Amino acid sequence: MAPKVLVSDKLSETAVQIFRDRGIDVDFEPSLGKDKDKLAEVIGQYDGLAIRSATKATAKLLEQATNLKVIGRAGIGVDNVDIAAASKKGVIVMNTPFGNSITTAEHAIAMMFAVARQIPEANASTHAGKWEKSRFMGVEVTGKTLGVVGAGNIGSIVIDRAHGLRMKVIAYDPFLNEERADHLGVRKVELDELLAKSDFITFHVPLTDKTRNILSREAIAKLKPGVRIINCARGGLVDEEALAEALKDGRVAGAAFDVFAEEPATNSPLFNLPNVVVTPHLGAATTEAQENVALQVAEQMSDYLLTGAVTNALNMPSVTAEEAKVMGPWLKLAEHLGAFCGQLTEEGIDEINLLYDGAVAGMNTAALNTAAIAGLMRSVNPDVNMVSAPLLAKDRGIDVSTTTQDQTGVFEAYIKLTVKTPDRTRSIAGTVFSDGKPRFIQIKGINIDAEVGAHMLYTTNEDRAGIIGALGQTMGENGVNIANFTLGRAERGKDAIALLYLDEQPPQPVLDKLHATGLFQSIRPLQFAVE
Structure with a gap:
């Protein structure tokens, strides 16, 4: 019998047709996601559920999803899915983390032009029947220095577009090494230098404990006079109140924001300032982006339901069911080893090596690698998952290598993670005891025996x-x-x-x-x- 998928939100007809073309029985009910009671009545019939943001895949709904195997979210955000409940039910949750990249990058460039030439204010003035040419004196972007905070997937697209505009580009990103910086054509700098030398600054980082308020009141004091700030990434990266003060006294020439600390934003300190351009979180709001993520989620769900291939899963590593029974504790250990190094490493990473000794060397080391890399990179990007982690490492030019060897010591098996940066080499090793609990057994060459908490x-x-x-x-x-x-x-x-x-x-x-x-x-x- 063919797998059966319910599309309960507004996906494009082209995406729905992908399911049909792949031989999947699909019901397209784009309004059903808003009716939680009706959805709960029928969800038990389906192997897959394709959604956007209207459908709420709650624990209560999942209790009724007796046949459900996969939920596909067309987009990156999965706040409307109870991932923990899905995991307990054995339901894979997929998203499409890279489908909005070009659209968001283009919006940042558009916002930069808008604030450089005061386009919204000039538009309103002209519509009002005024002709205030002298009032709206702008600046060129050609030859100006653009500071990019975060040179990942979206940031690298912004960098490419900025080169086309003949801008000078500098970048701050703890995971950007010199080789990747050279490939992107940017000069890697520390944050203080970026603040002091940039004519425009654009943010392309997730909101984490490390990036929250990265443009703080203290950081704003270090800005080059006359700078313009663009934030199309996440609310909370900038102290909006302190920035508003700097905009009012002229230290900052302008700002363009698509995201805010509190959303929906109805009352921000940045509102109603003449040198500020604001939009209501439109970074992903293009027809192309919405189509891209819909097509991607249809392909991903079809691949899983027909072949078992897992892509962009948020709650499952790429391992078989048989492997998962044995590898579960080792996957957790690999993630802990990565998390340890990630929380200690603040400079760009050149190389990652994973050494597998003894019995673990015969396991699915590719999956163990992704667990370690995900743990490592999650310290700066909480959205990293087992599938996207290797792609993000590749984007940053990080060389990942694996070494396997027969048992060499007192432990039947262990994993050793070594992280190399331009300034140092950091290593940590761990094993799994018979109780299934991961333990750290060596840090920087010093033997220990530490339970992980x-x-x-x-x-x-x-x-x-x-x-x-x-x-x-x-x-x-x-x-x-x-x-x-x-x-x-x-x-x-x-x-x-x-x-x-x-x-x-x-x-x-x-x-x-x-x-x-x-x-x-x-x-x-x-x-x-x-x-």
Whole structure:
């Protein structure tokens, strides 16, 4: 019997026809997604559900989806899908993370022109019967310096278009190495230099703890006078109130925003300023982009239902059912190893090597690689998944290599991740014990035995007396409970490390007290996605 798919949102007829052409029985009910009760009545008939944003794939709906195997979201956002509930039901959730890239990049370029030439204000003035040529004096973009914050998929398209406009382009991206920068034709700089030298600045990064308020009040003070700011990426990257003040006093010449800290945005500090252009989150709003993501999701869902191929899955690695039973804990370990290095690495990465020793060397190392890379890159992009991670690494020019070997030590199997940057090499190894729990067994060549917890604290120091006391006393005095405590050293009096498994993340004042002791070379809080 042919697989059966329900399209419950407005997808194009061309996308619906893809299902039919591939031999899939498809029902096109574009209004059904808005009727949750009716949808719940019929969902049990279908193997696949193709949606946009109107359909809400809740846990309650999924309880009725007795035959459902895959949900395909035409677009990148999956806020309307309960991924955890889908995973428990064994339902794969797919999206189309790259279908809107060109459209969003073009919108950023359009917004740059709009603010450079004051087009919206001039348009309104002219419609009002005025003829204010002298009022709307603009600036050229030719020869100006464009600072691109985030040189990933969308940022690289903006860079390409900016070259066509004869702009000088500089870029800030912690994962951009020199080789990739050369290929893109940009000069890689630190954020402070980008702020100080750019005539236009455009943001193309996700909203994470590291990027939130990246253009803060302090950063705005470092901007080149007369700069123009464009944000078509995510709300929350810019301190809107501080930027509004800088726009009013003339330090910033203009701004163009498509996204806001709170959406729908009905009252932003940037509203009603004459040198600000605003649009209601239109980055992906073109007919071509909407068509692209619809066609992509139809192809992806068809591939899975007919051949088992998994593309752009958010909740499932690319492994077979048989492999998943054995590899589950090892996939989690690989992700933890990547997350450890990702949270410590702030410079561009040149190389990633994964060494598989013993029994794990015979597993699906390609899937383990993607788990490690996803963990590594999720520290700067929470939308990274098991499929998109290798593509993002490739976009940034990161060389990924794999080494396998027979058992060489006391462990039946282990994985070692090595990350190379222009300035240093960082390594961490781990294994899975018989209880199925991943453990770290070596960091920077120092042997340890550390259980992985959701909240951890990693410190480095010179081996000397007082380290355990300082950590224990500081945590105890501030009510931070230590669940597990692991120490290791290279040799007496040399490099030493500590890894604490905590019940909660220590607040910044606690970290400041540890720094104040003068005992530690570095102190880094870490977080891991544990079950």
